[in-house]
Amino acid sequence: xxxxxxxxxxxKTTEPEIYQKWLDSGYFNPDNLPVNxxxxxxxxxxxxxxxxxxxxxxxxxxHALDNxxxxxxxxxxxxxxxxxxxxxxxxxxxxxTQYKVEKELKKEGxxxxxxxxxxxxxxxxxxxxxxxGIITEQLKxxxxxxxxxxxxxxxxxxxxxxxISAFVHYYEKGWIYRGxxxxxxxxxxxxxxxELELEHxxxxxxxxxxxxxxxxxxxxxxxxxxxxxxxxxxxAVAVNPKDKRYSSIVGKxxxxxxxxxxIPIVADLKIDLNFGTGALKVTPxxxxxxxxxxxRHKLETxxxxxxxxxxxxxxxxxxxxxxxxARILIVQKLKDFGFLEKEEPYMHNVSTCERCGHVIEPIxxxxxxxxxxxxxxxxxxxxKSKETKIQPKNFQKVYLDWLLNIRDWTIxxxxxxxxxxxxxxxxxxxxxxxESQMSIGVKESKASDINSKFxxxxxxxxxxxxxPKTCPFCKHCEMIQSTDVLDTWFSSALWPFAGLSDDDxxxxxxxxxxxxxxxILNLWDTRMIFSGIEFMGEVPFKxxxxxxxxxxxxxxxxxxxxxxxxxxxNYINQYGADATRFAVIWQANGQDIRWDEAAVMAGRxxxxxxxxxxxxxxxxxxxxxxxxxxxxxxxxxxxxEEIIGKLTKIKKQTETLIEQFEFAKALQGLxxxxxxxxxxxxxxxxxxxxxxxxxxxxxxxxxxxxxxxxLKIIHPFLPFVTEAIYQNIDxxxxxxxxxxx
RNA sequence: GGGCGUUUAGCUCAGUGGUAGAGCGUUUCAUUGACAUUGAAAAGGUCAGAGGUUCAAUCCCUCUAACGCCCACCA
Numbered sequence: 112x113x114x115x116x117x118x119x120x121x122x123k124t125t126e127p128e129i130y131q132k133w134l135d136s137g138y139f140n141p142d143n144l145p146v147n148x149x150x151x152x153x154x155x156x157x158x159x160x161x162x163x164x165x166x167x168x169x170x171x172x173x174h175a176l177d178n179x180x181x182x183x184x185x186x187x188x189x190x191x192x193x194x195x196x197x198x199x200x201x202x203x204x205x206x207x208t209q210y211k212v213e214k215e216l217k218k219e220g221x222x223x224x225x226x227x228x229x230x231x232x233x234x235x236x237x238x239x240x241x242x243x244g245i246i247t248e249q250l251k252x253x254x255x256x257x258x259x260x261x262x263x264x265x266x267x268x269x270x271x272x273x274x275i276s277a278f279v280h281y282y283e284k285g286w287i288y289r290g291x292x293x294x295x296x297x298x299x300x301x302x303x304x305x306e307l308e309l310e311h312x313x314x315x316x317x318x319x320x321x322x323x324x325x326x327x328x329x330x331x332x333x334x335x336x337x338x339x340x341x342x343x344x345x346x347a348v349a350v351n352p353k354d355k356r357y358s359s360i361v362g363k364x365x366x367x368x369x370x371x372x373x374i375p376i377v378a379d380l381k382i383d384l385n386f387g388t389g390a391l392k393v394t395p396x397x398x399x400x401x402x403x404x405x406x407r408h409k410l411e412t413x414x415x416x417x418x419x420x421x422x423x424x425x426x427x428x429x430x431x432x433x434x435x436x437a438r439i440l441i442v443q444k445l446k447d448f449g450f451l452e453k454e455e456p457y458m459h460n461v462s463t464c465e466r467c468g469h470v471i472e473p474i475x476x477x478x479x480x481x482x483x484x485x486x487x488x489x490x491x492x493x494x495k496s497k498e499t500k501i502q503p504k505n506f507q508k509v510y511l512d513w514l515l516n517i518r519d520w521t522i523x524x525x526x527x528x529x530x531x532x533x534x535x536x537x538x539x540x541x542x543x544x545x546e547s548q549m550s551i552g553v554k555e556s557k558a559s560d561i562n563s564k565f566x567x568x569x570x571x572x573x574x575x576x577x578x579p580k581t582c583p584f585c586k587h588c589e590m591i592q593s594t595d596v597l598d599t600w601f602s603s604a605l606w607p608f609a610g611l612s613d614d615d616x617x618x619x620x621x622x623x624x625x626x627x628x629x630x631i632l633n634l635w636d637t638r639m640i641f642s643g644i645e646f647m648g649e650v651p652f653k654x655x656x657x658x659x660x661x662x663x664x665x666x667x668x669x670x671x672x673x674x675x676x677x678x679x680x681n682y683i684n685q686y687g688a689d690a691t692r693f694a695v696i697w698q699a700n701g702q703d704i705r706w707d708e709a710a711v712m713a714g715r716x717x718x719x720x721x722x723x724x725x726x727x728x729x730x731x732x733x734x735x736x737x738x739x740x741x742x743x744x745x746x747x748x749x750x751x752e753e754i755i756g757k758l759t760k761i762k763k764q765t766e767t768l769i770e771q772f773e774f775a776k777a778l779q780g781l782x783x784x785x786x787x788x789x790x791x792x793x794x795x796x797x798x799x800x801x802x803x804x805x806x807x808x809x810x811x812x813x814x815x816x817x818x819x820x821x822l823k824i825i826h827p828f829l830p831f832v833t834e835a836i837y838q839n840i841d842x843x844x845x846x847x848x849x850x851x852x
Numbered sequence: 853g854g855g856c857g858u859u860u861a862g863c864u865c866a867g868u869g870g871u872a873g874a875g876c877g878u879u880u881c882a883u884u885g886a887c888a889u890u891g892a893a894a895a896g897g898u899c900a901g902a903g904g905u906u907c908a909a910u911c912c913c914u915c916u917a918a919c920g921c922c923c924a925c926c927a
Contacts, residue, residue, distance in 0.1 A: 119889065311924095318927085336927060349927095386926040393927095400925035459927090505856065509922070512855080516924085629922075664864075666920070697875075700866065702857075703920080707864040709876040716889040727886030779866080779874070791891075 120722035122687025126831045130251060132838075138849050139258045141196045141619075144189065145849060157188035157195045158622030160607050160639075160652065161257055162631065163265065165204035166239050167211045170249035172661040172669060172706065175679040176699060177626050178255050179692045180658065180774055184624060185256055186827035187769050190852035196619050198610050199250070199257035201243060203266045205529040205599040206300055206308070210466050212238050212528075228527050228594075235528050239264075249680060254688045254830050256848070263610045265602050266530070273609035274602045275533045275576050277646060282574040286482040287522070293395060293402035293412070294478055294521050295462065298420030299469035302525040303478050305598060306518070307634045309471055311460040318457035319442060320388065322450045323348055326364040326373055332357070333452050335387025337459055338397070339445065340438040342367065343426050344415040345374055347393040349404055352378035354389050368450045369441065377408045396475050412475050420472045434472070479523035479532065479595065487514040490641040493650045499640055501655045502772060503701060506632060513633045522598045529596030536591050537571035537584040604638035607651035621649050626656045656772050659703040661695075666705055682711050689829040690714035693778065696828060700775045717782060718832040721825065724790050725836040728814045731801060744816055747809045750796040757788045758817055765824050778828050785821055793817070823852060 137143040141156075159181045164174060181197060189195040212235050213223055223231045247262070263270055281287040294303040319339050324331040332348055348365055350357040357376070364373045381404060382391050395405030396414040405412060417423040422432045429437040445451040462471040491514050493499050494507060501507045523532060571584045572593075582588045602609070608620050621643065627636060636655050643651030663669055669676045682691040693714025698704045746752040761784040768777035793814075800810040819840070826833040826847055837847035 118887070120887095334927080338927080381925075383926045391927050398925075398927075400927075403925075460924095508855075512923070632922095660921085662920090698865075702865085705864060707876075709864070712889080713875055716887095719889045720887065723887035723889090725886080730886075776866085783874085790887085794886075795891085 118723065118726070120719045120832060120835075122689060122718065122831060123684070125835045126252075126254075126688055129831050129834050129838075130254065132834075132846070133256065133848055134259075136846055136849070138189070138846065139197070139256050140260050141194045141258065144194060154192070154194050156619060156623075157185070157193035158619050158652075159185055159197045159624045159626075160610070160622055161197060161199045162625065162627055162635075163200050163202035163603055163606060164246045164250075165207050166201045166243040166246075166264070167204055167208050168246050170246060170253070170679055172677060172679055172695070173628055174246070174250070175253060175691065175695050176658050176661060176704075177628070178250060178253060179695050180626050180656070180699070180772070181624065182253075182255055182692075182830070183696070183769060183774055183827040184772075186830060186848065187766075187852070189256075189849060190823065190826070192851065196261070196622075197255075197257040198261055198263075198607075198619075198622070199247070199255070199259060200263035200265065200606070200610055201246065202599065202603055203239075203264065203529065205524060205526050205596060206302065206304075206466050207599075208235060208239070209526050209528040210300065223527065231527055252680065252683050252688060254692065256830070261611075261615070265599075265606075265609075269612065270602070270605075270609045271530055272576075273605055274530045274597065277601075277605055277609075277642070278533055278597065279574055279576050280646070281481060286485065287479060287574075288482065289477065289479050291475060291477050292480075293397065293399050293473050293475045295399070295471050296418065296474045296476070297464040297467065297469055298418065298472050299467045300464060300526070301418060303476065303521050303523060304464065304471070305521050305600075307600075308465045309462045310465050310468075312463055313458055314461045316457050316459055317454045318387065319445075319454045320452040321368070321392070321445055322452050323365045323368065323390075323392070325360065326366045329363075332360065332365065332376065332390050333388045334390045334392040336392055337457065338394075338434075338438070339441050340422070340426075340429070340434050341394040341397045341415065342392055342441070343370060343422075343429070344394045344396045344413040345392045346395060346405065346410040346413055347374050347408060348376045349379045349382050349391045349393050349408075350376065350389060351380060351382040351384050354382070354384050356389060368448065369444060375408075375410075377404075377410075379404050379407065397473050399473050402473075402475070414475055416472055416474055418474060418476075420470075478521050479534075480519040481522050481601075483517045483519050486641040486645065487517045489644045490514055490637055493640050493644060499650045499653060499655060501632075501636075501657065503657065506629060506655075506657045509629075510632060510637060513637065520598075520601075522601050523595040524598055525594070526596050529599060530602055532593040532595045532597060533576055534572050534574050534593040534595075535579055536569045536593065537582050538588040538591055539582070539585040600634055600638060603635060604642040605646070607639055607643050608647050616647070620647055620651070622652045624654045624656065625652050626658060628660060629657045632657060654772070658699060659701060661704045661706050664705050664707060669706075677706060686711055686715040687718060687831065689718045689831050693717060693829060696774045696778050698775070714829075717786070718829055720786055720790060721821075721829070721832055722836065724785070724794060725818060725822075725839075727794065728818045729839065731797075732811055732815055744813055745809060746813070747806050748796075748800060750793055750800070751809065751813055754788060754793040754813065754817055757784060758820055761788075762820065762824055769827070774828075781821075781825055781828065785825065789817060789821065822847060823850060 133139065161181065162177050185195055185197045216222060226234065278287065295306065295309060296303055316337050318335050318337060320333050320335050321339060321342065322331040322333050334348060345367055350361060361376050361378045363376050365376060367374050381400065382389065393401045393404050393410060395402045395410055395412040397416055402412065413425060415423055415426040416434060420434060422429040422434065422437045424430050426437065429440065442451065463469060464471060491511065494501060494510060501510055573579060573583060578592065579590055582590050607622055608616055611619055625636060639651050643649065661669060663675050667675050679691055682694065690711050691714065694710035697710045697713065698707065744755055746755055761780055764780050765777050768780065797810050797814055800806040822833045822837055830848065834847045
């Protein structure tokens with residue numbers, strides 16, 4: 112093809128043609144790459160794992176940043192002769208996608224429960240087929256040179272197989288266990304969540320001081336709480352054993368107000384002497400810390416809130432109310448009966464669901480957990496020993512701190528969209544008719560699919576990759592599979608190998624590089640690291656690069672809901688992918704970026720400058736040749752010498768900076784070199800030199816060579832314009848993208 | 853409550869132990885032959901504040917202030 116090599120450069124028509132040319136060449140696939148004959152090095156791999164975009168997603172600035180950086184590395188290494196693979200894919204993103212489809216259903220006036228599990232999942236698949244490919248197409252517009260032929264979806268059959276066998280593997284090692292615990296629960300989504308899936312919001316509230324009378328009538332203890340409604344589930348009051356104020360009453364009983372229960376006073380070191388009154392009301396069912404205290408003191412777990420976030424039957428007269436309604440009434444009643452000592456205004460943090468924004472309700476339920484001690488150890492070692500390097504290095508601390516304080520990972524979710532647990536229950540098991548210790552009221556609500564009551568109470572199950580033909584317990588029933596699915600991150604943690612075919616696992620694991628926003632570091636990178644070590648025997652990548660966050664110009668977070676988001680596609684469509692890539696990289700110096708649109712304009716001008724300078728050079732040369740490396744460049748003038756020196760220097764500098772992930776600096780160097788050294792100085796000088804017969808030939812040679820070299824070293828950053836020019840030079844179908852660096 | 857980061861030209865940001873830089877903006881001039889998505893030049897900053905180390909600090913140390921982020925089971 113030939114772009115119209117007249118002025119000015121038009122990315123709109125050029126870029127799609129160029130991208131198609133790359134696709135047609137097949138060189139995004141490393142198996143098709145020409146062996147670099149001139150390289151005396153052994154062929155080495157260079158593998159980058161694309162941060163999996165959610166199928167729900169559309170391109171945003173964060174993706175543009177991740178992927179432009181990765182594309183620079185990929186293109187650079189490809190030109191350097193590496194067997195270069197960029198592995199793309201999309202993530203089923205359990206809760207995010209489910210939420211999206213549920214919102215769609217809501218508009219139609221129905222819920223997922225009206226459809227039922229099977230129909231609902233069908234619906235999500237339909238949704239996925241329709242919208243799941245959008246982000247991929249958008250990435251192509253950016254110029255992403257990933258191997259789309261290897262693209263994976265995290266629910267693909269082969270991927271699912273790896274996920275299931277990972278679960279079985281952990282279970283057989285004894286690292287996965289099932290337990291009844293108080294967990295973070297989103298009442299809207301109807302599922303458990305891990306602590307990394309929560310957001311914390313400040314909220315104005317009150318701290319209520321409630322008098323709890325001692326059973327022996329010798330006085331009372333005052334507790335401070337932000338959640339008086341949970342007192343119906345209190346099973347103790349805890350004080351610090353070192354607290355002299357309370358030492359005399361530890362072991363005594365309390366008569367719980369608004370109830371006729373007696374609860375003990377226990378001593379626990381976790382209690383802060385300085386907060387409130389130093390006495391804590393312990394509600395194991397509705398607070399994770401309290402649950403842990405409860406475990407230590409063998410306290411009963413009495414749940415008074417159900418999975419919809421409403422007071423349950425145990426809450427007596429408050430049953431069926433929302434917690435905040437009950438709170439108001441309970442506070443009033445405490446006042447009426449003289450139990451309320453005081454209330455003071457109080458700012459505190461409330462956990463909310465990262466996806467839907469609903470307030471999190473800790474409730475007890477039966478969930479599956481992955482033990483983290485051994486895995487954390489491996490992950491710690493990998494980074495301490497520098498097998499994997501995290502950059503910038505201050506994020507290493509974030510990584511280590513998280514691992515050092517890690518808790519077991521709640522991996523089960525009560526969602527429908529995801530990898531169902533490979534757990535099978537015996538249908539014939541007699542489950543008690545009594546209310547189980549779980550008081551989750553599943554009976555009347557349509558939410559009965561949530562962690563079905565049968566499943567909760569059932570203890571006869573096996574874990575197996577395949578559905579067992581015969582039940583090992585009763586020998587005749589058809590076993591039923593757990594209704595829970597796995598946390599999305601459990602499956603994305605396996606991406607560096609589950610994303611590869613069995614052959615590719617041998618060929619392309621481990622990889623080299625992954626680039627992320629910082630909030631993904633522990634959610635994903637850490638988990639990829641320990642999963643990679645556990646299942647493949649070595650770390651999945653050598654470098655984790657954490658880039659800054661793109662903010663609005665006035666420093667606000669870019670978000671769709673706030674209307675502060677900026678769509679990179681607008682820039683791509685208007686000014687071209689090169690200009691957009693330029694802008695992103697130009698500003699990405701490691702700090703957070705306050706997005707300045709002027710950088711896109713600068714990028715557009717730079718592309719145009721390259722285009723025009725090339726035009727000039729090619730007009731002068733007349734019959735351009737792609738390579739004349741055989742003939743050495745012999746400088747005839749001071750200007751010649753200077754530009755050759757500068758070229759050598761900038762090439763070296765660019766290599767170093769790319770290899771250190773200093774893309775912004777690399778680009779700025781290239782900009783300076785090309786614009787000022789080459790165009791402003793040498794090109795102008797060459798106009799004079801060309802009129803002198805003595806220098807004409809050597810000047811042409813130098814112009815030709817410097818231009819070609821420039822196109823190459825700029826190509827990873829601005830691939831389209833450089834390739835478009837190259838296509839005007841070479842008529843034999845050679846492609847700049849795979850030309851030798 | 854811990855940890856981290858930022859504070860440099862009107863705006864967005866680089867940078868260095870020794871006359872302060874870029875992009876955009878502003879001003880002046882130039883130019884129809886690669887490019888007005890241009891060229892040449894200029895204006896504009898006591899490098900957040902205070903103290904310290906040093907012959908010398910925007911850069912190192914301490915403190916202060918403002919802003920931002922992450923982590924945390926103070927109810």
